[in-house]
Amino acid sequence: MANNPDDPAMFSVQQQYTHPPGILVSDHYIQPYGYTCYRPQGTKDWLIIYTLSGKGSINNGGRGYLSCTAGTLTLLSPGSVQEYFTDEGHVWEKLWAHFIPRLTWMDWIPSSNTDGPIFHLHIDNESSRRVIESAFWRVISYRLNGDSILWDELTLNALEEVILLVASQNKVNKKLDSRVQEVLDIVSWYYMENILIEELANKVCLSPSRLSHLFREQVGDSIMETLKKHRLKQAEKLLMYTMRPIADIALAVGFNSPDYFSQQFSSYFGVNPSNYRKKFREGLY
Incomplete structure (x- = not known):
């Protein structure tokens, strides 16, 4: 698997993948004011961010900035501008992963619910937050501690759980007729x-x-x-x-x-x- 989020493998959602599905890189960050990331062309993979505490801001494709606070999940599609930073006076704690999705995930990965390219969801329910956080921590744990293809599969399965939980939350928020x-x-x-x-x-x-x-x-x-x-x-x-x-x-x-x-x-x-x-x-x- 790649170890550099600036060197991803997917050109677009519509094209065939040139890299097998997987977690390219993932981690847990606690970053004070002054932390920033800027990739004007985005990356060729997906980026998912879950905020545990503090506050950060993320550029919504030139249509303003979205606030990332505790319980906020943010999803950026390939090619989206990636500009985000810790807000002044805050420390931003987050879990994140760059990934190539399995083809079957594409029906579950939600499309943008904002004026820009970003999917941005604040999860109010505490029990829902706990299960998403637990699955996300397993993504990071499996990736850091595993050294075989079976651990890669466990990592993907944990991220699939996150994707499914987000899809479920998004469906609830839509309040279907x-x-x-x-x-x-x-x-x-x-x-x-x-x-x-x-x-x-x-x-x-x-x-x-x-x-x-x-x-x-x-x-x-x-x-x-x-x-x-x-x-x-x-x-x-x-x-x-x-x-x-x-x-x-x-x-x-x-x-x-x-x-x-x-x-x-x-x-x-x-x-x-x-x-x-x-x-x-x-x-x-």
Whole structure:
């Protein structure tokens, strides 16, 4: 793994990674006033910062500065300006990591919720803070103390926990319409069945067009696109952890045609199902 956050490996979210997923560098900093970092071109990886105490400020892509205080989590995408510093009169204590995400994380990593490129979330709930902090500390502990590929995997798993916890917090903060949430629950539980928008609309007492508009507005994808992604993610688990034939997996997650399943899987994951399974078993994913 790289040991320099200024020498990352990912060119953009949309391109294939030239470096395997992993933690490039991570640490725990306690920095007084005078500490500053400035990378006008950003980096080619992702940067996640969790503030434990004190106060810092971070440039939101030229659209002002965001305050980082206890319980604030900040996420910068590749190529974003990285300018941050400890505020005058404060000591900024933070946990941070530069990382290359697993492809499957991209549906969980939240997009910007500010006027600029940065995702910035203040976590009010104390129990939520504790679990995020605990997972983040494991990221740093595994990376510093491990000396094998299994420790690298533990490090990634700990960061994946952080990403999932942040995604969960972001979902709570969005306060989805109860009817949209009900549709999401149906998709989650009955993804293998033939789901029709008309039936979903009738279930939540909306017209199909109104439900489709409301769902896309709040979720960001159409109902059918969300259903397809959920099916593909379930198929991914079956490919990784079972030896079931690919045609059986396709049918089990709701695809009527194995050929169509392979086409969609390849489009989403960048590799066909059989090669994905092979790479996973070789430890490449």
